[in-house]
Amino acid sequence: MAALWVAGVARKSLTVASGAPRREFWSRFRKEKQPMEAETVEEVKKEPVLVCPPLRSQAYIPPEDLQSRLESHVKEVFGSSVPTSWQEISLEDVQMKFSFLARLADDLGHAVPNSRLHQMCRVRDVLDFYTVPVQVRSKFDELIASNLPPNLKITWDY
Amino acid sequence: MTARGTASRFLTSVLHNGLGRYVQQLQRLSFSLSRDAPSSRGAREFVEREVADFARRNPGVVIYVNPRPCCVPRVVAEYLNGAVREESLNCKSVEEIATLMQKLADQSGLDVIRIRKPFHTDSPSIQGQWHPFTNKPTALGGLRPREVQNPAPTERPA
Secondary structure, three states: OHHHHHHHHHHHHHHHHOOHHHHHHHOOHHHOHHHHHHHHHHHHHHOOOOOOOOOOOOOEOOOOOHHHHHHHHHHHHHOOOOOOOHHHOEOOOHHHHHHHHHHHHHHHOOOOOHHHHHHOOEHHHHHHHHHOOEOOOOHHHHHHHOOOOOOEEEOOOO | OOOOOOOEEOOOOHHHOOOOOOOOOEEEEEEEEOOOOHHHHHHHHHHHHOHHHHHHHOOOOEEEEEEOOOOOOEEEEEEOOOOEEEEEOOOOOHHHHHHHHHHHHHOOOOOOOEEOOOOOOOOOOOOOOOOOOOOOOOOOOOOOOOOOOOOOOOOOOO
16 A cells, blocks of 8 residues: 555656656656657757846935926926926826936936835925935845955855 | 842952953843834934944944844843843833933943942952961970969079
8 A cells, every 4th residue: 555655646646747757657658759859859949039128226316407408398298388486386187297206217317216206296206205316236235346345254154 | 128138249359450451351242122012112213313323333243133033122231251131122212211221331241240349359358367376476396274474483592
């Protein structure tokens, strides 16, 4: 009983792993067909190449002409009749807010996260958000890069 | 337990530290904290913000920071007289950890047990400890107790 159960488990594991070992045990005359099948399978699989596109890095550096870009987007969204205090324009209208933020995200490659949308009440808040650079490096890299005193040693066991 | 049942020691300093110059007795601090666990949040913040300044204020102490998978963050303090003290930083805030580090830096490596006397001196007596024979005259041959030194001259002829 135990031997049968072990054999059954072994067979199951072999079938789960791959079909080739099972064919070897059961029939030897099928060995000639195996390389042919493997080749056809490989050829079929080569055609649709599914390559994952490279992940876009989350790093963001505010460009130097940030203010002018913001002003031009404000003019596009809110119309050309924009007062000189364009930073005080409120974003209460949801449609205008969405189009404004979407344009900025496309232009600068950095979007306002959902958790901070409620903080964007005025164009000034959006400007402040976009002046903050975002860095991708981990805390450990940041610590290593900053000048540490010579008696402090940080290792990384992960 | 009572004071008689627990260990106790006399007030002392390691090699008369402070008599000449003062040498900080803390030799080494080894932090082990986790990158992800919530119990080491205070330890992580301490490492990010405070540990570099602490290292600069105490240049005689070597500080090792080892982030590794662990449930309970700890700090091991080693002293110049060979004593090793391990403290747990589990769920402590940054301020608590900072005060704890300052306490470890101020300690010498002597045991934290009951101190018998709050004072100690290497020279308890300058002129010599009093005993019953101080300030008593001595005689050749020695005096026996209750023997008068000069007997009354009663037998002398007038």
